[in-house]
Amino acid sequence: MLAYLIRRSRGLMLAATLASVAAGLCSVLLIAQINAALTSDAENRAGIAWLFAAVAVALMLSRMSSAVLFERLGQHALAELRRFISRRVAAADYRHLERVGSARVQSALSEHSTNVAQFFVSLPVILTNTVVVVGCLCYLALLSWQIFLMAIAVIGLGSIGYHLAHLRAIRLLDQASSEQDRLFGHFRALTDGAKELRLNRPKRGAFIGEVLEASIDGVRRLRTRGMSLFVVSTSWGQFLIYAFIGLVLFVLVGGGPDQTRVMTGFALVFVFMVTPLEALLMNIPRANLARVSATRIGELTADMPGMEGTAEGTAPTRLERLVLKGVTHGYYHEQSDDVFELGPIDLTFEPGEIVFLVGGNGSGKTTLAKLLVGLYPPEGGEIWLNGERIEAHNRDAYRQLFSVVFSDFHLFERLLEAPRADLDEEGNRLLAKLHLQHKVRVENGAFSTQALSQGQRKRLALVVAYLEDRPFLVFDEWAADQEPLFKEVFYREVLPELKRMGKAVLVISHDDRYFPLADRLVRLESGKLLAAEAVAGAEVV
Numbered sequence: 001m002l003a004y005l006i007r008r009s010r011g012l013m014l015a016a017t018l019a020s021v022a023a024g025l026c027s028v029l030l031i032a033q034i035n036a037a038l039t040s041d042a043e044n045r046a047g048i049a050w051l052f053a054a055v056a057v058a059l060m061l062s063r064m065s066s067a068v069l070f071e072r073l074g075q076h077a078l079a080e081l082r083r084f085i086s087r088r089v090a091a092a093d094y095r096h097l098e099r100v101g102s103a104r105v106q107s108a109l110s111e112h113s114t115n116v117a118q119f120f121v122s123l124p125v126i127l128t129n130t131v132v133v134v135g136c137l138c139y140l141a142l143l144s145w146q147i148f149l150m151a152i153a154v155i156g157l158g159s160i161g162y163h164l165a166h167l168r169a170i171r172l173l174d175q176a177s178s179e180q181d182r183l184f185g186h187f188r189a190l191t192d193g194a195k196e197l198r199l200n201r202p203k204r205g206a207f208i209g210e211v212l213e214a215s216i217d218g219v220r221r222l223r224t225r226g227m228s229l230f231v232v233s234t235s236w237g238q239f240l241i242y243a244f245i246g247l248v249l250f251v252l253v254g255g256g257p258d259q260t261r262v263m264t265g266f267a268l269v270f271v272f273m274v275t276p277l278e279a280l281l282m283n284i285p286r287a288n289l290a291r292v293s294a295t296r297i298g299e300l301t302a303d304m305p306g307m308e309g310t311a312e313g314t315a316p317t318r319l320e321r322l323v324l325k326g327v328t329h330g331y332y333h334e335q336s337d338d339v340f341e342l343g344p345i346d347l348t349f350e351p352g353e354i355v356f357l358v359g360g361n362g363s364g365k366t367t368l369a370k371l372l373v374g375l376y377p378p379e380g381g382e383i384w385l386n387g388e389r390i391e392a393h394n395r396d397a398y399r400q401l402f403s404v405v406f407s408d409f410h411l412f413e414r415l416l417e418a419p420r421a422d423l424d425e426e427g428n429r430l431l432a433k434l435h436l437q438h439k440v441r442v443e444n445g446a447f448s449t450q451a452l453s454q455g456q457r458k459r460l461a462l463v464v465a466y467l468e469d470r471p472f473l474v475f476d477e478w479a480a481d482q483e484p485l486f487k488e489v490f491y492r493e494v495l496p497e498l499k500r501m502g503k504a505v506l507v508i509s510h511d512d513r514y515f516p517l518a519d520r521l522v523r524l525e526s527g528k529l530l531a532a533e534a535v536a537g538a539e540v541v
C-alpha cells in the first residue's frame with residue numbers, strides 16, 4: 001500500500017526526497033565549516049564565513065521545501081487512500097462487503113488512512129537525519145578510521161536490540177489495530193443503538209462497561225505496550241550513543257600530537273549527531289505504525305473482490321422474460337455451525353405482472369430478492385434474461401434492470417439515480433400522490449428534508465424507485481410500517497399503475513388481506529417454494 005502511494009506521486013516524492021537529502025548534506029557541510037572555522041587562522045576565516053552563510057541559507061531553503069513537499073504528499077496520500085478505499089468498497093462484491101462489515105471499512109477510512117498519511121510527515125525527518133548521521137560518520141572516518149569502525153560496531157549492536165524490540169512492538173500494534181476495528185463497530189452501536197441504551201439501564205451499563213470500555217482499554221493497553229517497547233528500544237539506542245561518546249572521548253583518544261584537533265572534531269560531530277539520531281529513533285516507530293495501518297488497508301482492499309462485470313455490457317432497458325432455473329444460495333452460520341439453504345428456486349417473471357412473495361420470518365424472502373436482483377450470484381442454477389444467460393460478465397448490467405426498496409433501504413441526500421430534466425416536477429407530483437407535498441419537496445434534485453417518520457421516509461424511497469423508471473420493481477415489506485390509508489394507496493393504486501405501465505413487480509408482503517390482488521402468489525417456507533396446491537387465494541407459483 002505504501003509502495004502504491006509512493007508510486008502514485010513519484011514526481012513529488014522524488015522532489016521531496018531530494019530536498020531532504022540536500023538538507024541533510026547542508027547540515028553536514030555546516031558542521032564541517034564550523035570545525036574548519038574553529039581550527040583555521042584569521043585570514044582564511046572570511047572565505048569560510050561566506051561559504052557558511054551560503055550553506056546556512058541553502059539548509060533553510062531545502063528544509064522548508066522538504067517539509068512543505070512532504071506535508072503535501074501526506075495530504076495527497078490521505079485523499080488518495082480515501083478515494084481508493086471508497087472506490088474499492090463501492091465496487092466490492094456485495095456478499096463480501098456484508099461479511100467484512102462497516103466497522104472495518106470505517107476504521108480504514110479514518111484512523112488507518114490518517115496513520116498512513118503520517119508516514120509522509122515522518123519520512124522527511126527520517127531521510128534528512130539519515131543523511132546527517134551517515135555524513136557525520138563519513139566525516140568521523142576522515143578524522144579517524146579506527147573510531148569510525150568502532151562507531152559502526154556500536155550502531156550494529158544497537159540495531160540488533162532495536163530491531164528485536166521492534167518486531168515485538170509491531171506485533172502488538174497489529175493486535176491493537178484488530179481491536180480497533182472492533183471498537184469502531186462499538187462506536188457505531190453507541191449512536192445506532194442510542195434509543196435502546198437509554199431505555200435499558202442494565203444494558204447501557206453492560207455495554208459501556210463490559211463491551212465498549214473493555215475494547216477502548218484493549219486498544220490502549222496494546223498500543224501502550226507496543227509504543228513503550230519502541231520507547232525502550234529508543235532509549236537503548238540513545239544510551240549506546242552516549243556510551244560510545246564517553247568511550248571515544250575518555251578512553252580511545254590517546255595523547256597524540258593531533259589530540260586537540262581530533263577531540264574538537266569529535267566533540268562537534270557527536271553533539272551535532274545526537275539530535276538527528278534521536279529524531280531518527282523517535283520517527284521510525286511512527287513509520288512502523290503507518291506500515292501496520294497500510295497493511296490493514298491492504299488486507300481489507302486486497303481480499304475485497306470487485307463486483308463482476310462492472311466495466312462491460314449495456315444495461316438492459318427491456319424485460320421480456322426473466323427465468324430463475326434451480327437457483328440456490330446458502331448462508332453458513334459459524335456460531336451454530338448450520339447452513340441456511342435457499343432453493344432450488346424455479347420462477348418466471350414477465351412484464352405487467354404483480355407477483356407477491358410471502359412466507360414466515362426467516363423463510364428466505366429477502367435472500368431470494370437479493371438473488372433475483374443480482375446482488376448475490378446464484379451458487380447453483382441459472383438466471384436467464386430475455387433469452388440470455390446472466391453470468392459474471394453481464395451481472396452488473398443485469399442489476400440495472402431493477403429498482404428495489406429493501407426494508408433497510410438508504411436514502412441518499414441527492415436524487416443521484418435519475419438524471420432527468422423534469423426531476424423536480426415529476427418528484428413533486430409523486431410526493432403529492434403519496435400525500436407528502438406539505439412535508440417535503442424535491443428542489444434542485446434533492447429532497448428538501450429527510451427528517452421524517454420511517455413510514456414517510458419509505459414513501460420517499462418509493463418516489464425514488466418510481467423516478468428510476470426501471471422495468472422491474474421489488475418492494476421488500478414496503479407497506480409494513482404504513483398506515484391503512486397508504487397500504488390502500490400502495491396496493492390499490494400504486495401497484496395497478498405500475499402494472500399498467502408494463503412493469504414487473506415483486507412484492508414481499510405479510511398483508512394477507514391484499515394477497516388476492518396479486519397476479520401470482522409465491523410462498524416460501526424454510527428456503528423452499530411451497531407446492532402450488534398448498535396456497536389458497538390467487539394463482540400460485
Ligand SMILES: Nc1ncnc2c1ncn2[C@@H]1O[C@H](COP(=O)(O)OP(=O)(O)OP(=O)(O)O)[C@@H](O)[C@H]1O
Pocket residue numbers: 098331332340359360361362363364365366367368
Ligand atoms: N447476511 C446474512 N448472513 C448470514 N445469514 C443470513 C444473512 N441474511 C439472512 N440470513 C439468514 O437467512 C435466513 C433467511 O433470511 P431472510 O432475510 O432471507 O428471510 P426473510 O424471509 O426475508 O425474513 P423476514 O420476513 O424476517 O424479513 C435466515 O435464517 C437468516 O438467519
